Amino acid sequence: MRIKKIEELMQNSGIIRNRLKILATVNNAQKFMEVRKEFGTFSKYIWGFVGGEPIDNRPKSLKDVPATTEISDILSKDLKKRGFKFMGSTVVYAHMQATGMVNDHIENCFLRLQS
Template sequence: MKCRCEWSGNNPLYMTYHDEEWGVPAHDDRYLFEMLLLEGAQAGLSWLTILKKRENYRKSFHSFDPEKVAAYSERDVQRLLTNPGIVRNRLKIESAIKNARGVLKIKEEYGTLAAFLWQYVDGTPYQNHWKSIAELPARTYQSDAMSKDLKRRGFNFVGSTICYSFMQAVGMVNDHVVYCFRHAEVKQMAQQINTGDRLAAPASR
């Protein structure tokens, strides 16, 4: 039996996310926007709730294409507010649109969203060695800096805790505990980045 981080529980959807996606270093802009949007939608809810709604989010938000989401109008907001497959919260929906517009501005300045976001770890995933999930921080000075910069650019639902959760998800930090079988695998992926390879998105995509 494989040893996993305790938070993955025994739900098949959660376990698959843990085993194949969480912590994998990702540089694909659309995937990064997806995770940023979903992490914001998760605020106040469980991540499992968001995972169950994820496919509906993909259908409802044009597969997380920031250019298309940025062009949404009030009519689209109303459409999304009547969609039971997503979190029907006006603030979160409007935030997704506002953040998509912010992503486009970042891409104009930095070339890619990845280039902007990965600067907070100097382009290389941090390798942590936590012995229990109780040791995992809720925020770091890197997530504080990311949050501050995103807010300055007009982003919403990007507090430091949300930013750190995002950093964990997209592999900017390896927060699998040391006894988890994925810790070593994710570390090896980070070494690929150090040798010049870039992972577009997790295999499950």
């Protein structure tokens, strides 16, 4: 990315203005494209870590919901090996939750009750 564009982004109050995170975002976009080229889709790559099926943990309360798991540790290490930045296990696990790879809705959650 051009230095001028980085400086422009550093002035944008609508984003986190941390130079390392901006550079990491650019880097991660490039790495994302590489994974997509290798696997056909990023989805195919990432869902491979859970065998293509969501993990249903069925926690009883919020204290039973982990911040990381063995799978998020493995996925984080693989992403880092591929050159991704700022991809720790906690960030990866949050992504897994947000995209439905992991269902951590507690037993009395309205979303759990709908399924």
